[in-house]
Amino acid sequence: MYFHGTSRINEQNHLEIGGVDTVDLANTYGTPLYVYDVALIRERARSFRETFKRLNINAQVAYASKAFSTIAMVQLADEEGLSLDVVSGGELFTALQAGFPPERIHFHGNNKSYEELDMAIKYGIGCIVVDNFYELSLIEEVCNANNTNVQILLRVTPGIEAHTHDYILTGQEDSKFGFGLINGQADKAVEIALESQNIVLLGIHCHIGSQIFETTGFLLATERIFTKMKEWKERHGFIPTVVNLGGGFGIRYTADDNPITVSKYVEEIIAEVKKHSDDLSIDIPEIWIEPGRSLVGDAGTTIYSVGSRKEVPNIRQYLAIDGGMSDNIRPALYQAKYEAVLANRVNDEIEETVSIAGKCCESGDMLIWDLPLPKANSNDLLAVFCTGAYGYSMSNNYNRIPRPAVVFVENGEAQLVVKRESYEDLVRLDIPIKTQVIK
Numbered sequence: 001m002y003f004h005g006t007s008r009i010n011e012q013n014h015l016e017i018g019g020v021d022t023v024d025l026a027n028t029y030g031t032p033l034y035v036y037d038v039a040l041i042r043e044r045a046r047s048f049r050e051t052f053k054r055l056n057i058n059a060q061v062a063y064a065s066k067a068f069s070t071i072a073m074v075q076l077a078d079e080e081g082l083s084l085d086v087v088s089g090g091e092l093f094t095a096l097q098a099g100f101p102p103e104r105i106h107f108h109g110n111n112k113s114y115e116e117l118d119m120a121i122k123y124g125i126g127c128i129v130v131d132n133f134y135e136l137s138l139i140e141e142v143c144n145a146n147n148t149n150v151q152i153l154l155r156v157t158p159g160i161e162a163h164t165h166d167y168i169l170t171g172q173e174d175s176k177f178g179f180g181l182i183n184g185q186a187d188k189a190v191e192i193a194l195e196s197q198n199i200v201l202l203g204i205h206c207h208i209g210s211q212i213f214e215t216t217g218f219l220l221a222t223e224r225i226f227t228k229m230k231e232w233k234e235r236h237g238f239i240p241t242v243v244n245l246g247g248g249f250g251i252r253y254t255a256d257d258n259p260i261t262v263s264k265y266v267e268e269i270i271a272e273v274k275k276h277s278d279d280l281s282i283d284i285p286e287i288w289i290e291p292g293r294s295l296v297g298d299a300g301t302t303i304y305s306v307g308s309r310k311e312v313p314n315i316r317q318y319l320a321i322d323g324g325m326s327d328n329i330r331p332a333l334y335q336a337k338y339e340a341v342l343a344n345r346v347n348d349e350i351e352e353t354v355s356i357a358g359k360c361c362e363s364g365d366m367l368i369w370d371l372p373l374p375k376a377n378s379n380d381l382l383a384v385f386c387t388g389a390y391g392y393s394m395s396n397n398y399n400r401i402p403r404p405a406v407v408f409v410e411n412g413e414a415q416l417v418v419k420r421e422s423y424e425d426l427v428r429l430d431i432p433i434k435t436q437v438i439k
């Protein structure tokens with residue numbers, strides 16, 4: 001059994017997180033319930049920031065809020081001195097509602113609309129990470145209309161295949177994201193940006209994928225970007241102030257995952273950056289990174305109530321919980337694996353192997369296959385670990401299942417930060433038709 005952060009077993013044989021008994025949390029707030037270990041999020045944020053500080057590198061650590069975007073989480077990111085990566089008008093709005101300083105917000109996305117760009121520019125956000133030629137021309141329009149300038153990074157695809165699930169690969173040449181570094185698109189984009197009166201070209205961005213365990217891909221991306229920087233320096237005298245190497249640092253979901261530490265990722269990347277900066281005879285640029293999963297992933301645990309059981313004789317025991325792909329779509333989407341325990345009987349003897357089924361009307365709605373557990377009964381509580389990233393943020397209302405509540409726990413206290421959706425919330429935007437049938 002592996003426990004992350006402040007998770008432990010208390011005297012009642014219950015799972016405790018942040019000094020709070022999860023059985024009490026389930027009784028107070030209901031299930032399913034997302035529980036976040038705030039101390040662990042702070043610890044991760046600090047280890048990223050402190051490593052850069054120790055290495056004497058000018059850096060920004062931007063929390064990729066797509067991993068878990070709520071007002072409370074954005075406030076926490078601000079408290080920890082992080083910058084913020086947003087990827088839509090909705091994430092930007094959440095950040096602004098949370099009072100996050102606009103100058104530390106970076107705006108991503110491969111199809112930002114005129115309205116989204118206008119909103120970002122009007123609020124004076126720190127920089128726009130430009131993804132394509134269409135966006136460059138839209139930015140010109142928005143800047144002209146607002147009579148202002150904007151700082152940008154150009155997102156490039158370095159042509160790297162990181163070792164992760166195909167759906168979360170982004171650095172390969174055949175990707176919907178960014179300007180190709182190898183095929184000349186990035187060169188053209190640099191020229192356009194340098195010629196523009198409205199655009200301040202701050203630097204270059206790349207993101208090679210997600211849930212990556214090795215530094216090889218990051219080092220190769222760095223090398224490719226610096227090779228191009230040499231050309232751009234010679235051709236245009238352009239030296240990026242910022243090189244943003246994205247996020248994607250892997251975490252431990254199950255015993256099969258062996259991530260390296262946050263400081264090791266950063267140390268190896270910085271050693272490579274220093275080497276190439278020396279070769280180019282330039283000062284080390286500001287290094288920005290964008291971790292999402294590695295800041296919040298293992299800090300999140302979902303608590304479910306066990307409901308029905310179905311035995312397929314000699315084949316399998318299905319144990320159904322009161323959530324599923326509506327609150328965690330990752331197993332269905334990426335065959336993602338999770339570990340879990342009974343939160344109200346953590347140390348009871350393991351007696352059977354069960355497969356955890358969600359309650360959605362889909363055979364593919366299976367959270368965990370072949371999980372060793374004590375003999376579970378209805379109303380026992382199942383705690384699924386490491387659901388903090390891309391759980392709540394990818395939750396949905398399939399089968400009109402309301403989204404769960406979210407609580408933060410820290411130092412023995414729990415705070416509700418997102419209310420549970422109600423049935424009324426589900427129909428709030430519905431408009432009945434004017435029926436022709438006379439009853």
Ligand SMILES: Cc1ncc(COP(=O)(O)O)c(C=O)c1O
Binds near residue numbers: 067085210249294
């Ligand atoms: C551009 C960009 N930055 C940062 C991230 C965050 O990735 P992760 O949560 O794997 O750290 C992503 C998602 O993969 C991304 O697309």
Ligand SMILES: N[C@@H](CCCC[NH3+])C(=O)O
Binds near residue numbers: 066168211330334
């Ligand atoms: N949503 C994905 C990762 C994609 C990250 C965004 N580019 C996951 O759950 O692993």
